[in-house]
Amino acid sequence: SMATSKINKWVDENQSHLIDRLAKAVGIPSVSGNIAYIKDVERMAEFLIEQLTELGVKAETRPVGKHQLDGKEVDLPPVVIGHIGNDPNKKTLLIYGHYDVQPALKEDGWKFDPFTLTVDPEGSGKLYGRGSTDDKGPVLGWLNALEAHKETGTELPVNLKMIFEGMEENGSDGLDKFIESEKDKFFAGVDCMCISDNYWLDTKTPCLTYGLRGINYYEIRISGPDRDLHSGAFGGAIHEPMTDLISLMSKLVSPQGEILIPGVKDLIAPVTKDEQEKFEAIHFEMKDIHDAIGGDVTLTNDTVKTLMGRMRNPSLSLHGIEGAFSAVGSKTVIPCSVKGKFSIRLVPNLGIKNTTDLVIKYVNDEFMKLGSKNKCQVVLTHGGEPWITDPNHYSFRAAHKATETVWGQAPDYTREGGSIPITLEFANILGVNICLLPVGRGDDGAHSTNEKLDTSNYIQGTKLFAEYMHNLAAEQA
Amino acid sequence: SMATSKINKWVDENQSHLIDRLAKAVGIPSVSGNIAYIKDVERMAEFLIEQLTELGVKAETRPVGKHQLDGKEVDLPPVVIGHIGNDPNKKTLLIYGHYDVQPALKEDGWKFDPFTLTVDPEGSGKLYGRGSTDDKGPVLGWLNALEAHKETGTELPVNLKMIFEGMEENGSDGLDKFIESEKDKFFAGVDCMCISDNYWLDTKTPCLTYGLRGINYYEIRISGPDRDLHSGAFGGAIHEPMTDLISLMSKLVSPQGEILIPGVKDLIAPVTKDEQEKFEAIHFEMKDIHDAIGGDVTLTNDTVKTLMGRMRNPSLSLHGIEGAFSAVGSKTVIPCSVKGKFSIRLVPNLGIKNTTDLVIKYVNDEFMKLGSKNKCQVVLTHGGEPWITDPNHYSFRAAHKATETVWGQAPDYTREGGSIPITLEFANILGVNICLLPVGRGDDGAHSTNEKLDTSNYIQGTKLFAEYMHNLAAEQA
Ligand SMILES: [Zn+2]
Ligand SMILES: [Zn+2]
Ligand SMILES: [Zn+2]
Ligand SMILES: [Zn+2]
Numbered sequence: 001s002m003a004t005s006k007i008n009k010w011v012d013e014n015q016s017h018l019i020d021r022l023a024k025a026v027g028i029p030s031v032s033g034n035i036a037y038i039k040d041v042e043r044m045a046e047f048l049i050e051q052l053t054e055l056g057v058k059a060e061t062r063p064v065g066k067h068q069l070d071g072k073e074v075d076l077p078p079v080v081i082g083h084i085g086n087d088p089n090k091k092t093l094l095i096y097g098h099y100d101v102q103p104a105l106k107e108d109g110w111k112f113d114p115f116t117l118t119v120d121p122e123g124s125g126k127l128y129g130r131g132s133t134d135d136k137g138p139v140l141g142w143l144n145a146l147e148a149h150k151e152t153g154t155e156l157p158v159n160l161k162m163i164f165e166g167m168e169e170n171g172s173d174g175l176d177k178f179i180e181s182e183k184d185k186f187f188a189g190v191d192c193m194c195i196s197d198n199y200w201l202d203t204k205t206p207c208l209t210y211g212l213r214g215i216n217y218y219e220i221r222i223s224g225p226d227r228d229l230h231s232g233a234f235g236g237a238i239h240e241p242m243t244d245l246i247s248l249m250s251k252l253v254s255p256q257g258e259i260l261i262p263g264v265k266d267l268i269a270p271v272t273k274d275e276q277e278k279f280e281a282i283h284f285e286m287k288d289i290h291d292a293i294g295g296d297v298t299l300t301n302d303t304v305k306t307l308m309g310r311m312r313n314p315s316l317s318l319h320g321i322e323g324a325f326s327a328v329g330s331k332t333v334i335p336c337s338v339k340g341k342f343s344i345r346l347v348p349n350l351g352i353k354n355t356t357d358l359v360i361k362y363v364n365d366e367f368m369k370l371g372s373k374n375k376c377q378v379v380l381t382h383g384g385e386p387w388i389t390d391p392n393h394y395s396f397r398a399a400h401k402a403t404e405t406v407w408g409q410a411p412d413y414t415r416e417g418g419s420i421p422i423t424l425e426f427a428n429i430l431g432v433n434i435c436l437l438p439v440g441r442g443d444d445g446a447h448s449t450n451e452k453l454d455t456s457n458y459i460q461g462t463k464l465f466a467e468y469m470h471n472l473a474a475e476q477a
Numbered sequence: 478s479m480a481t482s483k484i485n486k487w488v489d490e491n492q493s494h495l496i497d498r499l500a501k502a503v504g505i506p507s508v509s510g511n512i513a514y515i516k517d518v519e520r521m522a523e524f525l526i527e528q529l530t531e532l533g534v535k536a537e538t539r540p541v542g543k544h545q546l547d548g549k550e551v552d553l554p555p556v557v558i559g560h561i562g563n564d565p566n567k568k569t570l571l572i573y574g575h576y577d578v579q580p581a582l583k584e585d586g587w588k589f590d591p592f593t594l595t596v597d598p599e600g601s602g603k604l605y606g607r608g609s610t611d612d613k614g615p616v617l618g619w620l621n622a623l624e625a626h627k628e629t630g631t632e633l634p635v636n637l638k639m640i641f642e643g644m645e646e647n648g649s650d651g652l653d654k655f656i657e658s659e660k661d662k663f664f665a666g667v668d669c670m671c672i673s674d675n676y677w678l679d680t681k682t683p684c685l686t687y688g689l690r691g692i693n694y695y696e697i698r699i700s701g702p703d704r705d706l707h708s709g710a711f712g713g714a715i716h717e718p719m720t721d722l723i724s725l726m727s728k729l730v731s732p733q734g735e736i737l738i739p740g741v742k743d744l745i746a747p748v749t750k751d752e753q754e755k756f757e758a759i760h761f762e763m764k765d766i767h768d769a770i771g772g773d774v775t776l777t778n779d780t781v782k783t784l785m786g787r788m789r790n791p792s793l794s795l796h797g798i799e800g801a802f803s804a805v806g807s808k809t810v811i812p813c814s815v816k817g818k819f820s821i822r823l824v825p826n827l828g829i830k831n832t833t834d835l836v837i838k839y840v841n842d843e844f845m846k847l848g849s850k851n852k853c854q855v856v857l858t859h860g861g862e863p864w865i866t867d868p869n870h871y872s873f874r875a876a877h878k879a880t881e882t883v884w885g886q887a888p889d890y891t892r893e894g895g896s897i898p899i900t901l902e903f904a905n906i907l908g909v910n911i912c913l914l915p916v917g918r919g920d921d922g923a924h925s926t927n928e929k930l931d932t933s934n935y936i937q938g939t940k941l942f943a944e945y946m947h948n949l950a951a952e953q954a
Contacts (some may be wrong), residue, residue: 227771235794297851319805321798324803
């Protein structure tokens with residue numbers, strides 16, 4: 001459109017100014033998981049408030065309670081909320097991001113100081129720094145888009161509400177309560193939501209993400225004798241808890257990745273034609289995953305099956321055993337009680353409760369068959385529901401068109417295999433469509449050393465957000 | 478006999494003197510596994526040399542090399558060797574014991590200072606202290622018997638050679654080389670051997686021990702991707718090493734304790750009539766093992782089956798997994814390589830090599846069946862052969878009669894389910910019968926807090942050794 005071409009021009013001409021904004025943000029080491037950085041996290045919230053206020057947003061910090069950090073009770077990082085525009089004839093878009101980051105130390109293997117944004121001296125355009133892609137780059141992308149509107153005198157096409165939290169890397173404590181309590185206040189009138197806190201599947205293809213797997217985490221607890229025993233003295237005389245546990249764990253999943261718990265497969269929502277097409281359209285080669293895992297141990301060489309395995313089918317992973325010998329070397333102990341840990345990734349129709357019912361019944365039935373005198377208990381230690389949203393919603397259509405305009409290609413439609421619990425909270429409490437619209441590439445290395453965001457992704461991401469807002473206004477709801 | 482009744486009288490009349498000898502020995506904290514006690518270990522060797530010399534034994538310390546202790550290269554504790562008597566018309570008996578002890582700290586839960594021998598103030602006759610039963614009490618039992626002969630003017634009925642090591646609790650480093658190098662020198666002419674470093678099966682019945690199980694310790698190593706992966710991103714797409722490992726481990730042993738590796742059971746030496754009778758004669762109730770394990774999770778309630786399970790049949794224990802998540806809590810990692818640890822207790826005809834051949838073939842065959850793209854390797858990380866000796870040898874007949882005389886009952890004939898590697902070294906290098914003749918009871922708590930030796934076991938043990946030597950002289954070889 002006329003509006004966005006002016007905006008895009010301004011963005012291109014002001015690249016160094018926008019990169020400077022990101023440099024300022026990366027320069028504040030807002031690590032939420034370490035009390036040593038508590039003032040920096042506060043400073044980062046203030047930085048956002050200043051920037052937002054300058055851009056015409058009514059912004060404020062709001063407390064969300066207290067928590068224990070490194071043994072001390074301290075305030076949780078505040079949420080930063082803001083809104084701009086209040087036109088009843090416009091759609092109201094809610095955006096979410098987080099201003100806290102993962103820890104980073106130069107000694108861990110960073111090429112440059114992690115809290116100094118460094119443009120790759122080799123000219124690749126990579127912007128290195130902790131938080132560059134997760135999630136300061138995307139958050140500032142929104143601010144950049146606002147500035148471009150302001151500086152070019154372009155009217156914002158939507159009412160914009162925003163919430164940026166400072167505790168995402170550390171469990172988002174307090175956020176669910178805040179959303180619940182502000183549901184009919186700050187969040188009133190929100191039409192749809194956009195979150196930019198995930199990544200492209202590869203390094204070349206933009207994507208829109210419309211689903212997340214959930215997770216049920218279980219422990220099978222077997223106990224027998226009341227003390228650890230020496231296998232010399234007692235091996236061959238007793239029911240060993242490890243034997244029972246390993247036997248049960250071996251019956252959960254086949255080496256081909258098939259979940260062996262009866263009833264689980266039957267629950268999975270059938271694949272629709274639209275879904276099938278979206279999976280078949282994803283730009284993905286087996287080399288991508290082989291590179292990512294450092295080996296060729298994929299269950300199949302079929303790309304669609306591989307993608308569905310990661311994104312839309314449940315999976316069961318055996319994580320380990322607590323209470324047994326796990327160090328280097330040899331120890332001949334018979335542990336008296338052991339806990340086997342496994343998790344099941346959940347997908348639509350496979351929820352926390354119906355899955356757990358099947359798991360508990362099956363494990364107990366199989367344990368009975370062992371004829372052991374030990375005791376067995378199966379416990380769900382953590383549950384998170386799967387999430388899926390309508391990828392043909394007007395918000396996705398707007399993002400799709402924005403991607404075509406800015407990147408010159410249609411986006412892949414992906415789902416994340418992992419969970420982003422806060423997405424589920426927003427979806428459940430606000431009941432709106434959420435479009436996950438990533439800015440960074442699959443190799444950005446969020447949470448790793450040498451985290452980076454490509455200059456082109458940062459700049460095009462800014463344009464993408466602007467374009468998306470304009471398309472959103474134009475789409476029929 | 479006339480001779481031993483004089484000796485027994487002297488022993489009874491000099492109880493407090495003999496207990497005082499044990500108090501002096503326990504008072505020297507000869508912990509071999511900690512550099513802080515290195516001088517005390519030396520002091521303990523000197524104490525033995527002094528005592529032995531006073532009793533007419535030609536005793537000396539001999540170096541056995543160096544080792545790394547707490548990061549420093551230091552001398553290994555010396556062996557103390559001695560001999561008394563050189564009559565070609567007498568049998569030559571070799572005895573072994575160890576003068577080093579396990580670590581002990583009052584804070585660990587000791588009722589009294591572990592390095593101060595404490596007579597139970599409640600009058601039970603228990604003598605508490607580290608090393609009281611393992612192995613200072615038995616070692617001093619031999620010295621007491623020598624003193625009784627000397628003080629009563631009784632001629633020793635055998636030539637006696639003795640070797641006491643100071644490194645038993647820490648792997649007996651250097652001892653095998655010493656035995657090998659002194660085979661035709663110090664050890665020349667040895668007719669049989671007696672070791673007192675194990676325990677009665679219960680608290681009431683003396684025993685003679687004629688066998689030890691060996692042990693093969695294995696690791697199954699499965700590797701797949703070259704880095705740990707997140708189960709959200711990759712669960713359902715790859716062959717997970719843990720799935721393969723758990724599957725393989727589940728195929729090693731049944732919940733009924735049956736080893737599932739083909740060929741293993743066929744190798745076990747058949748039970749002879751004599752063996753069967755010896756097992757049936759053992760004083761043992763299921764309550765004994767239920768008390769010892771703190772539960773009723775025995776594989777059977779048949780006493781003979783239980784004893785054979787512990788002593789003469791192989792067993793397979795699954796010990797744990799290295800490389801997988803093993804802490805408290807939940808972690809959703811897919812470990813890239815894992816090592817499953819298990820051991821097989823070996824019995825006659827089931828040796829290190831033939832067992833390992835079966836294990837490696839079976840695990841590799843089963844791995845092939847999984848159809849996994851991961852890599853599998855089975856490694857024997859440690860092997861120790863089983864040991865058995867003739868329980869009807871004249872040395873055992875002598876010990877049997879001595880037990881009847883001193884304790885008023887025939888001994889049980891037991892085997893140890895665990896290994897005592899040094900027994901095997903002596904048996905292999907010297908080729909003599911070895912009678913394991915324990916002094917202490919099954920509840921003495923060697924290696925535990927509040928280790929004790931009952932006064933009666935210490936005093937009767939002294940008489941037992943004297944009686945044994947006299948019977949040995951009288952038995953037809
Ligand atoms: Zn993030
Ligand atoms: Zn993150
Ligand atoms: Zn010992
Ligand atoms: Zn010991």
